[in-house]
Each structure stands twice: as structure tokens, then as C-alpha cells.
Amino acid sequence: MTTTSTKQEVLSKERLRLWLRMLRVTRQVEAALREKLRVEFDSTLPRFDVMAALYRDRDGLKMNELSKRLRVSNGNVTGIVDRLADDGLVERIAIEGDRRATRVRLTSAGRDAFTTMAVAHEGWVNALLDDVTVEDAHHIGELLHRLPAKTGEQAQ
Amino acid sequence: MTTTSTKQEVLSKERLRLWLRMLRVTRQVEAALREKLRVEFDSTLPRFDVMAALYRDRDGLKMNELSKRLRVSNGNVTGIVDRLADDGLVERIAIEGDRRATRVRLTSAGRDAFTTMAVAHEGWVNALLDDVTVEDAHHIGELLHRLPAKTGEQAQ
DNA sequence: GCTTAAAACTTTAAGCTTGAACTATTTCTT
DNA sequence: AAGAAATAGTTCAAGCTTAAAGTTTTAAGC
Numbered sequence: 559m560t561t562t563s564t565k566q567e568v569l570s571k572e573r574l575r576l577w578l579r580m581l582r583v584t585r586q587v588e589a590a591l592r593e594k595l596r597v598e599f600d601s602t603l604p605r606f607d608v609m610a611a612l613y614r615d616r617d618g619l620k621m622n623e624l625s626k627r628l629r630v631s632n633g634n635v636t637g638i639v640d641r642l643a644d645d646g647l648v649e650r651i652a653i654e655g656d657r658r659a660t661r662v663r664l665t666s667a668g669r670d671a672f673t674t675m676a677v678a679h680e681g682w683v684n685a686l687l688d689d690v691t692v693e694d695a696h697h698i699g700e701l702l703h704r705l706p707a708k709t710g711e712q713a714q
Numbered sequence: 715m716t717t718t719s720t721k722q723e724v725l726s727k728e729r730l731r732l733w734l735r736m737l738r739v740t741r742q743v744e745a746a747l748r749e750k751l752r753v754e755f756d757s758t759l760p761r762f763d764v765m766a767a768l769y770r771d772r773d774g775l776k777m778n779e780l781s782k783r784l785r786v787s788n789g790n791v792t793g794i795v796d797r798l799a800d801d802g803l804v805e806r807i808a809i810e811g812d813r814r815a816t817r818v819r820l821t822s823a824g825r826d827a828f829t830t831m832a833v834a835h836e837g838w839v840n841a842l843l844d845d846v847t848v849e850d851a852h853h854i855g856e857l858l859h860r861l862p863a864k865t866g867e868q869a870q
Numbered sequence: 871g872c873t874t875a876a877a878a879c880t881t882t883a884a885g886c887t888t889g890a891a892c893t894a895t896t897t898c899t900t
Numbered sequence: 901a902a903g904a905a906a907t908a909g910t911t912c913a914a915g916c917t918t919a920a921a922g923t924t925t926t927a928a929g930c
Contacts, residue, residue: 570837570840636910681726814924
């Protein structure tokens with residue numbers, strides 16, 4: 559029995575294969591980074607992400623903005639910020655003129671901790687992607703840049 | 715003040731950028747798939763992954779093998795299989811000759827459910843990666859294939 | 871055969887994640 | 901100005917995830 563495939567079917571299968579491969583690589587790298595953060599700094603990827611977002615804006619961000627920036631639910635951010643605050647790495651600051659909102663920003667201890675972690679983090683990524691040349695990086699980056707077009711929200 | 719960067723430093727930054735971009739795309743696609751699975755089938759990505767692994771082997775897999783195949787902790791698999799079993803989609807079968815181990819396999823209801831979901835899943839991925847041509851898919855796939863070389867365990 | 875080590879799972883504690891429900895505050899409508 | 905709608909956050913329930921500790925069973929060493 560012979561099965562005939564249209565070009566569309568072949569393309570669909572090919573995209574699926576690509577997706578599974580991307581997923582595998584991403585998870586592998588993520589697992590390695592998570593492990594490193596845990597062992598070296600007793601921290602986590604979500605905490606690192608939050609601190610990275612706050613590092614860019616010295617004046618901090620509203621919970622709202624943080625949630626949008628990281629593309630995670632607002633309830634999620636609440637928990638992570640709670641724990642970072644418990645550790646003295648971030649602080650919540652009242653916003654005058656709007657008693658609903660809160661601004662979150664890194665404490666100086668938080669900034670110190672982040673800079674240390676960020677340097678290490680770049681090193682880990684650099685080592686994990688050791689096989690990637692500048693050309694590869696550019697090429698894949700370019701292709702990925704315009705990738706998920708159908709996901710509703712986009713933008714940065 | 716002028717800052718001079720070595721090639722290594724540039725490459726490191728470039729790899730970091732690539733990683734962040736990969737992460738963004740992957741998370742975006744994952745979020746879309748998760749949402750679809752939830753709304754259309756009241757299911758989740760981890761459940762889908764487990765069922766996909768079991769679908770390949772009609773006789774099922776030991777919890778052990780399932781855990782290795784999916785690269786997640788064994789305790790994790792226990793929970794997911796528990797819930798799938800509650801829904802009658804998988805069943806645990808005693809292995810004769812070794813009372814420690816259990817074999818898990820899809821029930822016929824599980825096979826039916828999975829085939830339906832798998833078709834939809836491929837369609838979603840195909841739509842999400844609409845901008846990817848066959849050439850792109852091949853190219854990125856090739857590059858990704860040899861990617862994380864320093865992660866300790868590899869293999870399939 | 872008996873003790874030790876290894877293997878296969880499960881359980882547990884802690885954190886991450888989401889969607890939905892809920893509270894408080896602000897803004898919009900009329 | 902009163903009521904309705906929107907906005908900002910938190911809380912909650914359920915599920916995912918890991919590492920570590922615990923259980924039961926099997927295999928190895930002596």
C-alpha cells in the first residue's frame with residue numbers, strides 16, 4: 559500500500575518535527591540553567607526573570623507591568639515577588655495617587671545579587687550554546703524573530 | 715569613554731540574545747498549545763506528552779522508562795499517571811517477576827482520545843509556525859540538532 | 871543464608887503556573 | 901453625585917515540577 563502526501567502534509571509534519579526539536583533543546587537548556595541557579599545561588603529561573611525585568615528599570619515596575627513584561631499571570635507575579643521580598647531582594651512601594659497599584663523595585667541587595675547572577679548566567683548560556691557560531695546565532699535569531707505570528711498578542 | 719569588546723565577548727552576548735529569543739518563541743507556542751488543550755480537550759501538555767510516549771509502545775512502558783523518555787522526575791510521572799488513570803485513559807499493569815515495577819499503557823479509551831488530540835495538535839503547531847517554510851524548518855532543525863552539547867546526559 | 875547495595879516507585883515539601891473568584895479603588899456614564 | 905464598569909492586586913484550587921526522603925522488592929557480596 560502506497561501513501562501519497564501533499565506538499566501541505568509534508569510541510570505540516572516538518573513543522574511539527576521542528577517544534578518538537580525546539581522544545582527538546584529549550585527544555586534541556588532550561589533544566590541546566592535551573593540546576594545552576596539552584597546549586598550556585600539557591601535561586602530559580604522565575605526569580606531571575608523577575609529580577610532581570612526590575613534591573614532594567616531602576617524605579618521599578620507596577621505589578622501589572624511586571625506581569626505583562628514577563629507574560630505570566632498576575633497571580634503568579636504576586637507569589638514570586640512575595641518570596642523575593644521575604645528575602646529582602648525587592649520591595650513594594652505605594653504609588654501616590656492610586657491606592658490600587660504597587661510599584662516593585664530591587665533593593666540594593668537585590669541589585670547586587672542580580673549583577674552577580676547575571677554574569678554567571680551569561681557564562682552558562684555561552685557554554686551551553688558552545689556549538690553556535692556568530693553566523694548561526696544571527697541566522698536562527700533572524701528566523702525566530704518573525705516566528706509565532708498567530709498567537710494573538712505580540713509586541714514587547 | 716569607549717568600550718572595547720573581544721570577539722569572545724561579542725559571541726557570548728550573541729548567544730545570550732539567541733537563547734532569550736528561543737525562550738520567548740518556545741514559551742509563546744507552548745502557552746498557545748496549553749490553552750488549546752485546555753479549552754478543546756480539558757487536558758494539559760504534560761498529559762499529552764505522557765500519552766504520546768505511551769502511544770508509540772502499544773505494550774506500554776515502565777514508570778521508569780516513561781520518566782527517562784520524557785526527561786522528567788519519576789515522582790512527577792507518578793502524579794500525571796495517577797490522574798490519567800483516574801480518568802480511565804491509562805492503566806497500571808503488574809510486571810510478573812518484579813513486584814517493584816509497574817507497566818503503564820493506554821487504555822483503548824486513551825488511544826482514542828490521543829489520536830483525536832494528536833491530529834488537532836499537529837494542526838495547531840502547523841498554524842502557529844505558519845511563517846516557517848520547508849527550507850527554514852530543515853535549516854533550523856539541522857542547527858538545533860547538534861545544539862546543547864554540554865548538558866551531560868544526551869541521547870534519545 | 872545474611873547482610874548490603876541497588877532498583878523501582880511513591881510521598882512530601884516547596885515553589886511555579888494558570889484561570890477564576892474576590893476585594894478595593896478609580897474612572898466613566900448619565 | 902450615584903451607579904456601573906474598568907483596573908490593580910490578591911487569594912484560591914488544581915495541576916506541574918523538582919529534590920530529597922522513604923518503602924518495598926530484588927540483586928550482589930561474602
